[in-house]
Structure formats: structure tokens, C-alpha cells
Amino acid sequence: MQINTLKNLVNKMWVGVASEDKAELRSCLPKLLLSQHAVLPFFIRNKLCKVIVDIGRQDWPMFYHDFFSNTLQLVQSPSLAPLGLVLLKMTSEELVCPREDLSVARKEELKKLLLDQIPTVLNLLTGILETVWDKHSVTVTTPPPSPTSRDTGVLAGDSTPMLLEAESGALCLLALECLAHLFSWIPLSSSITPSLLASIFHFARFGCQQPIKTKPLPTSNGDSAPGNLPANGGGGHGRTGQMVGHAERASLGVMAMNCINELMCKNCVPVDFEEFLLRMFQQTFYLLQRLTNTHSHTNTHTIKSRLQELDESYVEKFTDFLRLFVSVHLRRIESNAQFPLVEFLALLFKYTFNQPSHEGYLACLDIWSIFLDYLTTKIRSRLADSDSVINRYKDALVLLLREVLNRIQFRLNQSQLEELDDETLDDDQQTEWQRYLRQSLEVVSRVMELLPSQTFSVLFPVLQEDLDIYLGLQQFIVRSGTMSCFQLMLSGFTPLCVCVRIGRRLNITAEADCRKLHCALRDLSSLLQAVGRLAEFFTGDVFTARFNDALAIVQRLVEVSCYGSQISLYDVEMAVPSVLKPDLIDVHAQSLAALQAYSHWLAQFCGEVQRQQDQTQFVDLITSSMAATTPLINAKVPEKLLLSACHLLVSMATTVRPVFLVSLPAVQNIFNLITENHNHRLPQECVCVCARAHVLVCRALSNMLLLPWPSLPEAEQQWPSRSSNHARLLSSLTQQYRLLPRPPNHHPNSKAVIQQTLCVLKDLVDSISGEATKSRQICYHSLQESVQVTLALFPLFIQQPDVTDEMLSFFLTLFQALRVQMGVAFTEQIIQTFLSMFTREQLAVSILQEGSSGSKVVQKFLKILQVVVQEPGQTFKPLLPSILSLCLDQVYPIVAERSCPDVKAEMFELLFQILHQNWRFFFKSSVLSSVQRTGAEELMENQAQFIAAMQAFGQSFLQPDIHIFKQNLSYLEVLNTKHKLYHRKLFRNAMLFHFINVLLQVLLHKSHDLLQDDITLALYNMAAVDFSAFYSSFLPEFLNGCQGLDPHQRTTLARNFTPERVRPAIVFSGSVPYRERPALLQTVQWKPSAGNLEVIAAHHTCRTAKPRPILLKDADHCFGGRVLPFARGQPEISAAACF
Secondary structure (H helix, E strand, O other), X not given: OHHHHHHHHHHHOHHHOOHHHHHHHHHHHHHHHHHHOOOOOHHHHHHXXXXXXXXXXXXXXXXXXXXXXXXXXXXXXXXXXXXXXXXXXXXXXXXXXXXXXXXXXXXXXXXXHHHHHHHHHHHHHHHHHHHHHHHHOOEOOOOOOOOOOOOOHHHOOOEOOOOOEXXXXXXXXXXXXXXXXXXXXXXXXOOOOHHHXXXXXXXXXXXXXXXXXXXXXXXXXXXXXXXXXXXXXXXXXXXXXXXXXXXXXXXXXXXXXXXXXXXXXXXXXXXXXXXXXXXXXXXXXXHHHHHOOOOOOOOOOOHHHHXXXXXXXXXXXXXXXXXXXXXXXXXXXXXXXXXXXXXXXXXXXXXXXXXXXXXXXXXXXXXXXXXXXXXXXXXXXXXXXHHHHHHHXXXXXXXXXXXXXXXXXXXXXXXXXXXXXXXXXXXXXXXXXXXXXXXXHHHHHHHHHHOHHHHXXXXXXXXXXXXXXXXXXXXXXXXXXXXOOHHHHHOXXXXXXXXXXXXXXXXXXXXXXXXXXXXXXXXXXXXXXHHHHOHHHHOHHHOOOOHHHHHHHHHHXXXXXXXXXXXXHHHOEOOOHHHXXXXXXXXXXXXXXXXXXXXXXXXXXXXXXXXXXXXXXXXXXXXXXXXXXXXXXOOOOOHHHHHHHHHHHHHXXXXXXXXXXXXXXXXXXXXXXXXXXXXXXXXXXXXXXXXXXXXXXXXXXXXXXXXXXXXXXXXXXXXXXXXXXXXXHHHHHHHXXXXXXXXXXXXXXXXXXXXXXXXXXXXXXXXXXXXXXXXXXXXXXXXXXXXXXXXXXXXXXXXXXXXXXXXXXXXXXXXXXXXXXXXXXXXXXXXXXXXXXXXXXXXHHHHOOOOOHHHHHXXXXXXXXXXXXXXXXXXXXXXXHHHHXXXXXXXXXXXXXXXXXXXXXXXXXXXXXXXXXXXXXXXXXXXXXXXXXXXXXXXXXXXXXXXXXXXXXXXXXXXXXXXXXXXXXXXXXXXXXXXXXXXXXXXXXXXXXXXXXXXXXXXXXXXXXXXXXXXXXXXXXXXXXXXXXXXXXXXXXXXHOOOOOOHHHHHHHHHHOOOOOOOOOOOOOOOOOOOOOOOOOEEEEEEOOOOEEEEEEOOOOOOOOOOOOOOOOOOOEEEOOEEEOOOOOOOOOOHHHHO
């Protein structure tokens, strides 16, 4: 409690403490620490250290000149070195990344002071590490760190410490922790000497050592336990001569690797430091050799078992190092003859494919992906010698490809792959197996881009082997009584018989045969995905050169798809259906998905054959594809297989668009199923009951008739017949919907019919939203009657939000895609109908059901209005007063004092679009007057609505919702950039300082810390309208409203404000954990406990603190010339008081 009191005194009230009391604390606290540190519990000792460092942060060097020198003296004292290292690490943490209550000048001063001390600090830490190493090492002969190493400096005489005292180990761990934090912020310079680097790598080798038997370490309480090294300088509690165990040595190795990685992550490397980097990489090369060396001192460990015995954190840190090396520094080292890059890749290959865990393996695959991306970029930039670059790495890449393909095959790694979860979805909606397979296939695709022919020569033999097994299954489909002969098929036997569908059974029952079939099917599914992933490498400029290879692939995929559809293996009885049936379904589905991946190649093929006489090959491919697809659009087909077929049908209709597609018998059968069915849905006995599949099929059929055929002139598009067929199709789809009685309450399935029909129609409209005008005209012509019916039904279902939501979703899609085709008159009719139905009472009922379908209805309605107000020209300008009235008089009063984040976001988006797209609705200044800048009086209309809109924006800045705050702040900035909002007379005279005041209070009370950059920039732009008034009028008035200040303090604060007029330049750096901003403006921070104010710059450390509402517990708030009292402890500032 006493230390916490001291901590609060130093951090919150230090300015108000008397000088003599400060001096007493600066003198007494270090003495207390020195006398009691050995007996104090660690957490008490560390808190006391923190208080001393906090005092140094405030007073060093002016009033606490011996603060840092005392710390260095402790580090140099053998008995007090652990305590000195604790203080040194805290000093680095607290002075380089201080709290926000320091000015920018003070922060910069502290950092400069510490940088001046860095050479001394690094020398001391180097001495500690070298002393311990020399004391405990045993000289042995080791191989050089690199096969081509000429001058390895410190590595030439390698020493490997086998045993280390616990006290020395704890001291080294603290030294490495200090180095890790120092390296996180100091620049690369000559202060980081080769001897320091060598010492760090000495301890990094501890992580490579195999476990050896040692006595357990004592804990801080004197008990023996196999835990980590005593933390926070507790090594002095151990018994002299007690040796560290394997876990403690591993901790040293982990921390040493952490130091190395802090250096590696620095992308800005001075030219004179590159040779130093080479030395570091050579030493790392040696570590990698040790990790992947099968000829260890025991000569019994495999590489995988060695890695498995090592500390998991060490392996993870080492993998991080390899990633940093490849991603950041490979371009610097590759051309250096002293670094054997090819040998490094060979070691990385061993390291990757001997990882003991799946996560470690995937992390290594990421490294290979980075390397392959680097190689691809390099080749593209050096086309002249691209062959020589590829040849240098060809063997390594082919070896990588083979091993990656081996790792995804169940027949080679069944026990390991079965461990991967294939059911639970992660945040990316992938199972563990899907993620594993996806990352593996990404590596395959990158190798394919570099070595296309070699990739196919490796991939296809494996694929063909599994295909032979799959295509041979039909000979084992028998009626009861037929004996199994599965071994013949596995040996390459090719069947010719045709199976019988009734009472069929897969006559494979032996456990070994079922296991082999399971593995073959899983592998075939993965390889089909690999083939589909490579489809992009056959299109574009390489279409002609790789045409024959692509044609062979597509023909094979069509063959496999037709085989699966004809034999229907999913409908066959088998020995272990829970295992084999999902495998068979997946293979069939993946064959269709792989064929779909080649739809862009087929589209390019379609364009080519249009200019040729012989189209037989292309027609046969499409005809066979449809013959394989359409039989699967059936209710008896498993959903996964059905959806694959539907997506392939959509791709053929949307991407390939062959002229003859709609006339194929297989496609005509689907048309007939829809147009001739009186229920206007695909019949249960013939077509899928899955709603998604029904939507996909309808989209495909519609696109066949709407989308223009490629490479054909307009006169040959056959629009009249296609238009009539499309109208017939939609008439059949919507017949039941259009014939609903009025009112439809008596119809038992009215709600289901409405939702199902509108879902289909919305998808059809959305699919052609970006197409040519003719396609959209035909679509709207076919939809016109259904649109009228929907508008007539809307008032009847206004009290049923789930139905209303579906209707508004449909209308929103219509407005986004077909508003030109709908025409002005009908659009106005729709909007007026909506405005009349959404009364304030109806809006309140819908909005207050937060998260419900009622709230979604209002969101959709506001989205529709956004589309309307963005329409250029004067077409919909007469609707603006009604829309503004809806926003400001009906929606806004309901959501102003409530959460409603979704509705609020859409409402403010609508207000912004009204202002942005219809600026002249409020400001009538002519172009001539704007150009001449005559200073004439601004002509303004609809002033009351403009003021109300600005008040709504202003109130949103007083609410805790950080997303609305960020959105609206960006809207104001856009309005200022495009229309000079802040410079407009009305805003400048009546609103400007109100907004500045509120934003300044937000900064002071840290309620939206994540938006400090955005708020600061907006404040600058607002103050820049009239800097003189800002500094001469606003700031004194602002200070007068701050409680707890006497007149002299107010005068001093006002005098100390620097009239900054330079536009801020905010710099973001994703790799730096702590960032500072340049001088943007000056703010006032109130310290209630100190009873005064300090002038500080608005520089803050980027944090992820949760946004909280503004709290003004003990002060009155001066706003706009009025003193506005705020209730103590209220969660939010009253918006009405300010706006």
C-alpha cells in the first residue's frame, strides 16, 4: 500500500511536491532498495524499482543527476548486478516509452540522453556475458559456421559450455532481457560490436543442446523444482555451485534468439552495417547446421527427434528468425559470395520437413512462400537473365515441390494427417485440414509459376495413379454374391464393364483394401484441388503456348466428372459408409470444382474458336460438362455435390457464355423443370430442396438469356427471342407470387412464397448489375410486374419485419442496378410509398428492437435513400426535403440518445451523402464567384436543415461509440476538403469553436484514444481557418472554463502556448510498437490531484484501450461563451448543452 501511494505521488502529483521532499525521496528510496532488496519479495522489490525509475523519468538529469550513473554502478558490482539489470531494463522501458503525461520535448530529451549512454551500457552487458561464458566454457572443436567461411572472427575458436551455475545463468538471462528491449528501439550502429553479437550467439546455442541430467534448481523459496531460471534477478537466492538444467539453458537460448530477432526486424540497415549482418547470418547458419545435423554427439537422434526434444519456444523463435532473414534481409545477402545461399536453402529444407508439429511446419511453409515471392519478383525485374536465376534454384524448388506434395498425401502420412481436425471451423471459416492443404497448395502454385513444366511432370504421375484407382471402382460395383478382387485394380487393371444401379454394392470389404481406398480418395481430392489451383497459369498471354497441356487437363477433368455422375458412387452400399462415402462425394465434388476453375480458360478458348471453322473440341467439352452437371441437380444428391454442380453451371453461363449452351438437351431439361412446374420451384423428386442451389440454378438460367455472347456483333445476339424466353422464365418463377390474394393473410404459405421468390429475384438482378444496358433492360422488362406486386404488398406486411426486410433488400438491389430502367416516375412512387409508411411511430417500433429484423428494415430503407440522393442531376432533387425531414425529424430523435449503432451509421451516411452530393441545395454560390473570390455574401438556402445536420454530427462526438465517431469525423473532413465546410460563414461563425471545443475535450479525457491522429488532424484543419482567433479568443476562453486554476495559472498557460501553424504530418509505422507524433497542436491537461494544469503536446502512445465515454466529474465546461455545468459522474456529456 505504501509503495502504491508513492507511485501515485510520483506519477500524478510530483509537480506539486515540495523540492525538499523530492530530494528526500530521491535519496531515501535507493538506500532502502540497496539495504532491503535481498529480503524483499520480488514483486515488492520490483515496485520499489519502478518508483525510483519514475522519479528518474521526471527529474533526470537536472534534479536527479546520479540516477543513471548509480544504475550503471550497480550493474558493475558483482553482488548487485542482478538488481542493477532490473533497474536498467525498467529504465529502458519507462524512459523510451513513457506515459502520456510527458511533453514531446521531454520524451525526445530522455531518448537522446539514453542514446548517449548506449555504448557504455552495451559494453557492460557484453562484459557480463563474456565473463560468464569464459568462466564456464570448455573448449571443444566444432565445425565452422559456414562451408565457405573465410574469416569468421569470434567463431573460429568455438567454445561450448556444457554446465552453468544457476546464479550465473540468472544473471545472463537478465542481461539478455535488457539487450532484447534495448535492441527494440536503438538503431543499428557500431555500438553493437562483433564481440557482443558473438556472446549472444554463444547463449543462443544453449537452445540447440540436448537434455542432460542435472540436479533440480532451487526456487526463490528454497525448494527444488525444475522450473525456469529465477526471474527478475533472483539468481542470488540459489546455492553457489548449483547447475542449471535443460529448461533453464533453453530459457537462455530463447532469450538470446529474442535479442537476435529484435536486430533482424530492423529494415533500415546502414551500408557499413551490412558486413556485420553477414557475420550474424554466418553464425545463424551454424546454428541451423546444429539443429539439422544427424551426426550429433550421441549419433542416435534423427533431425525430427532432435527438434522435438528442444524447447518449443526456442524452435518458434528460430523459425521467426528465418522468416525475418528471408523477408527482410535476403536481398542484401543473396549476392554475397561469402554466404552460401543454396546450402542455406538445403538446411532450411531439412528444418522445414522435420518439424515436430503441424504449426511449425506451416510456419516454415510461409517462409518458403516468402522466398518464392521474392524469387518471382526478382525474375520479373530481370527478364534478361531470368533463366540463369531459375537454373540456380531449380533443383531446390523441384525437391521442395515433391516433398510438399508428399506431405499432403494420406498414403504416405496417414497417421499425421488424420490428426488434423476437419470439422471445426476457425475465424477464416477453414478447418485445420483445409488450412494445411491451402498453404501447401499455395507453395505448389508459386513453384508452378516459376517452373511450369517441371511442376506438371511431378504432379501428374501422382494424380494419374489415384485416378486409375478411382476410375476402376466400377468393376467392384456388383449385385449381392459377387466376390471382391480389389487387388487387381490396385495393380493397374482397367475395367470395361457397365454397372447396374439397382441394388448396387461396392464389393470392397477387407480392412486393408478399405484403408488403401480411403487414402487414395483423400489424395485424389487434394490433387484435384491442386490442379484447379493451377488454372490461372494457362490463361492470358500463355494461352497459346500452354494450350495443349491445358486441353489435356480439362479433358481429363471432364472425363472424371462424367464418370462420377454416371456411376453415382454416393448412392452405392459399401462396407464402411461413414468413411468411404464422404470420400467418394468429395472426389466427385472436387472434380467439378476443378473444372469450374478452368472456366476462364474455357472462356478464352470460346473466343478463339469463334474465329475458327472447327469448333468440335470446344463443343464436345461443354456438352460433356453439362451432361456431367445437370443430372446432379436433384434432391437425392448430397448437398456438397449438388452445390458444386450448381456453381459449375453458373460459371458456364456467366464466364464461358457459349452461344449453344441454352440449346443443349441437358440444359433444356433444367429449363423445362422450372417453366413447366406449377409450383414454380424445382420439384422435390427431381430437384434440390436446398434454397442456395435453387437460387444458383435460377441465376444460371437467367444469365444464359441475359448476358451477351462474346465475340459476336450486336446484330447476332438474338435479343428478341432471348427476351421472350427470359420473360417466360421469370413469369414461371413468379407465378405463385404474383397470384397471391389481397390481403394474403388467408394464404397459408404467403410469407414463404414472398421470401423465396424475392430471394431469387434479388440474386438475378444483382448478377447483372454491372452488365450492358441491353441486359438490364430485358431483366427489368421481365421483372416489371413482380416489382409492382411487391410495392402493392409492402403496406400489407409493414408490421412483419422479416418480410419487410426481404422486400426492402429486393428494392435496394433494384435501385442499385436498375434505377435508370425503372424511370423517374416509378422511382418517386416507390420512395413516396416508403416515406408514407415509415411514420415516426413505425420507425420507433422498428429501431428500438436493437439487432432485430425491424432494425434491419430501417437500415435497408436508409440505404435505399442513400442511392437516391447520390443520383446526379436534378431528377430526384424534389425528394430531398422529405428525406431530410425523415432523417432529422423522425429517425434522429429516436437514435440520438440511444445506442443503435447500425441505424446511426446508415443515418449519418445518408446525411453525409445529402450534403456531399447536393451541396448546392444549401449553398447557391455560383462558379464565377468561387473563381473570382470576390468575398460577396454567401447565398444560402435551407439553413435550418443544414444547422440541424451539423448539430447531429456534433452530438455524435459526445457519445462513446468510437466507430460512429471515426465515421463522422471522416465525413466532416471530406466535406471540408471538397466543399470548404470549415470556411463557410455560417459554420465559421456559429459552429467552428463548438466543434474544436468538443474534440479538444475528447483528447483531454482520452475517451477515444484510438482516434488521436484523426482528431488531432481535424483540430488542426478547423483551427487553420483562423489561427489568430484560435489563439487569441478560443484558448483564453477555454482556460477560463477550467476549474481549479487561479488567474496567474491561466495567464501562464495561455502565454506558454506556441502559435503552431504547420500542417501536421502523421506517420504510421506498423513495425514499431510505440510511436510518437510530430508537433500538431498544444492541449491542456487537468490534473485534479495536483490542483493545476500543465501545458503538454498532444503526443500519445498508440494503445488498444477500450473506448470509454467522456467523464467530467469535478469541472464545469466552458463551451461557446457559456459555462455549461455537467452532472458529476454522468456517463456521457449532454449533447443538448453543446449542440
